[in-house]
Amino acid sequence: MKLENIMSAALAAVAVCAAHAAQNDINAIKPSFPFKIDADLVEQAYVGAEWSAPFRVMDPESKEVNGLYLVPDKKFTGCNTKVCFFVDPSNITGSVIAPYPADVPPGADEKIEFHFRPKGDVVFCVAVNMSEKATTSAYHTDTLKERVWAPRDIKAAVDVGKHSVLVEFSIPRASFGAGASAAVWRCNVIRRGASCGGLSSLAPTNRELPAPEKFVRLKLGHVESEKPIPPLEENISKKTFLWGDAIWDDTLPEVAPPVHMKELEKIAFSGYRGSRAVCSFRVSNLADSPALYNLNVISGSDGLVKNLRLREVGYLELRGGERIPDPIFELPIGGVLRIAPRSTAIVWADVDCTHLQPGKHLAKILLHPGYSGFEKKRVTLQLTVEEPDLREIDMPVFFYAQSHRTQAVPISAEYDFNVLTIAPHVHYPPADANGNIDFSELDAKLAAFEAGGLPKRKMRIMLYSMFPNWAGFKTHDGRKLKFLEPEWKVEYGKRIKAVVKHLREKHGIGYDRMMLSTLDEPKGDPSDPKTKAWAAIEGAKYIRSVDPKLRLFCNPWANEPEYLQQYLDLYDVLEPYLRRMLNGTEDPDIAKRYRESGKEIWSYTIYVKQNTVHQYRRVFWGNAANGFDGSASVYGLTACTGDPFDSYDTNAKGTNVSDYNCAFRNPRTGQVAPSRRLEAWYQGLVDFKLLKWCRMRLAERESRGEDVSKIKAKLERLIRDADVPRGDFEKIRVRLVNIARTLAP
Numbered sequence: 001m002k003l004e005n006i007m008s009a010a011l012a013a014v015a016v017c018a019a020h021a022a023q024n025d026i027n028a029i030k031p032s033f034p035f036k037i038d039a040d041l042v043e044q045a046y047v048g049a050e051w052s053a054p055f056r057v058m059d060p061e062s063k064e065v066n067g068l069y070l071v072p073d074k075k076f077t078g079c080n081t082k083v084c085f086f087v088d089p090s091n092i093t094g095s096v097i098a099p100y101p102a103d104v105p106p107g108a109d110e111k112i113e114f115h116f117r118p119k120g121d122v123v124f125c126v127a128v129n130m131s132e133k134a135t136t137s138a139y140h141t142d143t144l145k146e147r148v149w150a151p152r153d154i155k156a157a158v159d160v161g162k163h164s165v166l167v168e169f170s171i172p173r174a175s176f177g178a179g180a181s182a183a184v185w186r187c188n189v190i191r192r193g194a195s196c197g198g199l200s201s202l203a204p205t206n207r208e209l210p211a212p213e214k215f216v217r218l219k220l221g222h223v224e225s226e227k228p229i230p231p232l233e234e235n236i237s238k239k240t241f242l243w244g245d246a247i248w249d250d251t252l253p254e255v256a257p258p259v260h261m262k263e264l265e266k267i268a269f270s271g272y273r274g275s276r277a278v279c280s281f282r283v284s285n286l287a288d289s290p291a292l293y294n295l296n297v298i299s300g301s302d303g304l305v306k307n308l309r310l311r312e313v314g315y316l317e318l319r320g321g322e323r324i325p326d327p328i329f330e331l332p333i334g335g336v337l338r339i340a341p342r343s344t345a346i347v348w349a350d351v352d353c354t355h356l357q358p359g360k361h362l363a364k365i366l367l368h369p370g371y372s373g374f375e376k377k378r379v380t381l382q383l384t385v386e387e388p389d390l391r392e393i394d395m396p397v398f399f400y401a402q403s404h405r406t407q408a409v410p411i412s413a414e415y416d417f418n419v420l421t422i423a424p425h426v427h428y429p430p431a432d433a434n435g436n437i438d439f440s441e442l443d444a445k446l447a448a449f450e451a452g453g454l455p456k457r458k459m460r461i462m463l464y465s466m467f468p469n470w471a472g473f474k475t476h477d478g479r480k481l482k483f484l485e486p487e488w489k490v491e492y493g494k495r496i497k498a499v500v501k502h503l504r505e506k507h508g509i510g511y512d513r514m515m516l517s518t519l520d521e522p523k524g525d526p527s528d529p530k531t532k533a534w535a536a537i538e539g540a541k542y543i544r545s546v547d548p549k550l551r552l553f554c555n556p557w558a559n560e561p562e563y564l565q566q567y568l569d570l571y572d573v574l575e576p577y578l579r580r581m582l583n584g585t586e587d588p589d590i591a592k593r594y595r596e597s598g599k600e601i602w603s604y605t606i607y608v609k610q611n612t613v614h615q616y617r618r619v620f621w622g623n624a625a626n627g628f629d630g631s632a633s634v635y636g637l638t639a640c641t642g643d644p645f646d647s648y649d650t651n652a653k654g655t656n657v658s659d660y661n662c663a664f665r666n667p668r669t670g671q672v673a674p675s676r677r678l679e680a681w682y683q684g685l686v687d688f689k690l691l692k693w694c695r696m697r698l699a700e701r702e703s704r705g706e707d708v709s710k711i712k713a714k715l716e717r718l719i720r721d722a723d724v725p726r727g728d729f730e731k732i733r734v735r736l737v738n739i740a741r742t743l744a745p
Contacts, residue, residue: 025216025217025218025219026050026052026083026084026085026187026202026216026217026218026219027050027085027219028085028086028087028092028218028219028220029048029049029050029085029086029087030086030087030088031086031088031093032047032048033047037093037155037156037157037168037169037170038157038168046084046095049084049086049095050084051082051083051084051097052082052083052084052189052202053082053202054080054081054082055080055081055082055083055189055191055196055200055201055202056200056201056202056204056321056322057076057077057079057196057197057199057200058197058198058199058200058201058319073197075101075103075104076101076196076197076200077197078099079098079099079100079101079195079196079197079200080099081096081097081098081099081191081196081200082096082097083095083096083097083189083202085218087173087220089173090172090173090174091170091171091172091173092116092170092171092173092220093168093169093170094114094168094169094170094189095166095167095168096112096165096166096167096168096189096191097164097165097166098112098164098165098166098167098191098195098196099163099164099165100163100164100165100195100196101195102163104194104195105160105195106130106160106165106193106194106195107130107193107194107195108129108130108131109129109130109193110129110130110191110192110193110194110195110196111127111128111129111130111191111192111193112127112128112167112189112190112191112192113125113126113127113189113190113191113192114126114127114128114169114187114189115187115188115189115190115210115212115215116176116185116186116187116218117141117185117186117187117212117215118176118177118179118180118182118185119178119179119182119185120179121140121141121142121724121725122138122139122140122141122147122179123138123139123140123141123210123212124136124137124138124149124175124176125137125138125139125210126154126169126171128156128158128167128169129158130158130160130165131158132156132157132158133156134154134156134169136149136150136151136154137149139210141212141213141725142579142725144209144210151171151172151175152172152175153171153172153175154169154170154171154175155169155170155171156168156169156170157169165195182220183219183220184217184218184219184220185217185218185220186212186215186216186217186218187202187203187215187216187217187218188201188202188203188205188210188211188212188214188215188216189201189202190202190205190210202216203215203216204318204321204322204610206610211610212725213611213612213614213615213725213726214322214610214612229260230260231259231260232259232260232261232262234262235259235260235263238259238263238286238375239285239286239287239291239373239374239375240283240284240285240286240287240291240293240367240369240374240375240377241257241259241263241283241284241286242263242264242281242282242283242284242367242377242379243257243258243261243263243264243281243282243284244264244267244281244282245280245281245282246730247278247279247280247730248613248614248617248676248680248729248730250324250325251282251325251344251346252315252323252325252344253315253340253343253344253345254342254343254344255344257282257284257286257344259286264281264282264379265378265379265380266379266380266381266382267279267281267349267379267380267381267382268382268384269381269382269383269384270383270384270385270386270737271351271353271356271383271384271385271386272353272385272386272388272389272390272686272689272690273353273354273355273356273358273385273388273389273390273391274353274354274389274390274391274392274393274689275353275354275390275686275689276350276351276352276353276414276682276686277350277351277353277383277385278348278349278350278351278679278683279349279350279381280313280346280347280348280349281346281347281349281379282344282345282346282347283337283339283344283345283346283347283367283377284339284343284344284345285339285340285341285342285343285344285345286342287341287342287373287374288341288342289341289371290338290339290340290341290371291338291339291341291369291371291374292336292337292338292339292369292370292371293336293337293339293367293368293369293370293374293377294335294336294337294367294368294370295310295331295335295336295337295347295365295366295367295368296335296365296366296368297363297364297365297366298364298365298366298378299362299363299364300361300362300363300364300381301361301362301363303355303356303357303361304351304356304361304362304363304381304383305363307351307352307353307355307356308349308350308351308363308381309334309349309350309351310331310334310335310347310348310349310365311328311329311330311331311347311348311349311350312328312329312331312337312345312346312347312348313325313326313327313328313329313345313346313347313348313676314326314327314328314329314673315327316609316645316647317647318609318610318647319610319647319648325346325676326609326675326676326677327645327664327673327674327675328348328673328674328675328676328679329673330673336370337367349381350679351383353383353385354391356383356385357385358385358386358387359384359385360382360383360384361382361383361384361385362380362381362382362383363380363381363383364378364379364380364381365378365379365380365381366378367379386737386740386741387740387741387744387745388690388693388740388744390686390689390690390693392693392696393689393692393693393696394458395629395630395631395689395692396418396419396460396602396630396631397415397416397417397418397419397631397685398417398419398462398575398602398631398633399415399417399419399633399634399636399637400421400633400635400636400637400639402417402420402421402449402637404444404445404448404449409448409449409451409452410452410670410671410672411663411672411674412449412452412453412454413452413453413454414453414674414682415674415678415681415682415685416682416685417454418454418458418459418460419460419461419462419631420445420446420449420459420460420461420462421462421464421517422442422445422461422462422463422464422499423464423466423470424463424464424465424470424471424473424495425470425473426441427439427441427442427445427499428442428463428495428498428499428502429473430473430474430475430476430491430495431476431491431494431495431498432476433476433477435494437495437498437499437502439499439502439506442499442502443506446459446507456507456508456509457508459507459509459513460509460513460514460515461503461509461513461514461515462515462516462517462553463496463499463514463515463516463517464517465516465517465518465519465539466517466518466519466520467483467518467519467535467536467539468482468483468484468519468535468539469519471483471484471488471492471539472488473491473492475491483535483539484538484539484542489542492546493546496516496543496546496547496550497546497547500514500547500550511549511550511551514550514551515550515551515552515553515572515573516543516550516551516552516553517552517553517554518535518536518539518540518543518552518553518554519532519535519536519539519554520555521555521556521557522535522536522537522554522556522557523556523557523559523560524557524560525563526538526563526566532557533556533557533560533563536554536556536567537566537567537570540552540554540570540571541570544570551572551573552570552571552572552573553571553572553573553574553575554567554571554573554574554575555574555575555576555577555604556574556576558576558577558580561589561590561593564590564593565593568593568594568597568599571599572599572600573599573600573601573602573630574594574597574599574600574601574602575601575602575603575604575630575631575633576590576591576594576601576603576604576628577603577604577605577606578603578604578605578619578622578623578626578632579605579606581603581622581626591626591627594626594628595626595627595628600629600630601627601628601629601630602623602628602630602631602632602633603619603622603623603626603628603630603631603632603633604632604633604634604635605619605632605633605634605635606634606635606660607634607635607660607662607677608658608659608660609647609658609659609661609677611677612677612726613676613677613679613680614680614725614726614727614729615725616634616662616677616678616680616681616684617680617681617683617684617687617727617729618684618722618723618725618727618729619632619634619681619684620632620684620685620687620688621684621687621688621719621722621723621727621729621732622723623688624688624691624719624722624723625719625720625722625723632684632685632688634662634681635660636660636661636662637661637662637663637678638661638663638664638665638672639659639660639661640659640660640661641658641659644659644661644664644665645664647659662674662675662677662678662681663675663678683729683733684729687722687729687732687733687736690733690736690737690740691715691719691736693740694715694736694739694740694743695715697740697743697744698711698712698715698743701743711739711742711743714739715739718732718735718736718739
């Protein structure tokens, strides 16, 4: 069959597979006719093939225009790459049609990558280049670290036509190990090369690294097209429909509501004193005109009604075009919901349970329409406040830099952030001619956070020194002092002693809630003065000589285990990079060295907008699995380049960088909108505190001579089950709550 004819057949099949594409599913069908992998197929072999939707085209990174991100060139967006799959008992076959512009033919090094995740946490990749060479690899979904995978009997064929490339490959199903028998896999297909504009893919992906959590479903075996289920008779005339969904599902505004089911009437959720509980529900406007609803609480328990907040989830576009529900916005006057025609809105509800009594609390919400023809709606929230009081758990919660004059104060108390970073050049500058240091900025910061809801008794201080970059300073008479020079040591020591004294005497913050961070991610050989590692080790030794009681904090570079012992010997609080240790997939020995060091161990992770709510929820479970008792930090709160909602812009210098923010700040007003990602991280913190509460109760029982071995074993199994990609953390919490109930007084 000629390539052009195959292309025509694929285009004609798009309408047939539209329903499947909309659901992000692909059916790998049993071929009606046998064929060979030779890029010269018999036409009948493609009968019944279900072609995917066109691939997403990523924007190019042009170094010729100050490194700015650009929108994809139209000549590439019109190159609608598609894929289809076939399956039989022995083999899986993939076929890609990849059009290209006439002026950009494919080069020999261009390739098509097939990423398969049959079952479990390993992804298998087959890459086929234009020379028909197939290479294979495998990697773990968390760390993306490659592992050897050398399957046999792979067949590949490529035909470069005048306008399109046809790439085919076949691989034995047995190559994928135990997961090969699964009926539904996850997969992505990525096209790389100049002829597609650089990068295009079936599922959303990061530019350099794959994103396994975004893979589409691949169903092995023909599945008949699902016929729409007719609505219930009672729903036929409705203009608005209330429905529930898993709180962390990525429901888009255009998704069809399940009108074949009964409308939502009640939402049951749970919480704990000393934390916030969250739930959500969907409101679909089925009409062709806009809808406006005013959400009022018409009855309920006084405590729940007083502490209930209703907000709306907005949508964010990621690089590559995928949209996700993410920012959480305040509703106008606290309850006005506006919904576009034929669209769905997500109402986000949260309750501060701090002072609520254990037991059930009810609240009835009336959705009153502002426009004629729309129905009134009612939904009941049923909150169960469990017995554990998480105010018993006092632990550090670190989320990187916060400024009391901008973003962090309004939400710090809500998310339990209690480690405040204090910078030397701002909060404890050099002394004046009389030896006095101005601590007014430090006092203002602590006062602002205290006024924002963080009691001073809970504050922890991190003197964020950033040696050697922030170390140099001028004396009052203009002399410039450099890091670790003799006079610098004298003067800097005075500053350290002064700020410690000020914190202790004026604010009542003792050594147990104070630490000094030397610098961020020191790496290199500590014996080489040119490295950051040298500054971290020598700087820490110097601080230790100035004040032996002042605790030292460090997050050593992750890829240098040979130098780790020097940090373990010298520092009191250490913060390893968690993603290398999730689920024991990499560096279990390093995790063990941290765990058995006798030091206080936190962790940190670097995530961007593309990372899922499940990944944010998981970080505290990663701490638990590795035996780390401290904070699980994520970089960063509002760290982004350009506009916080624009995933395509860059910084003023034209450097391509990522948006790390999980909250969205208006720099003019200082207002901040959190996100579902931040909420997921916070609910992970709540899980971690509840886990600590359970361990406290177990320790009390053990001290009385009780046998708690079975409960401890349950808890350890729970931790192992939670430390997995895309874990069902709501089910994990139910199991944890059940254990907590058995331990309640």
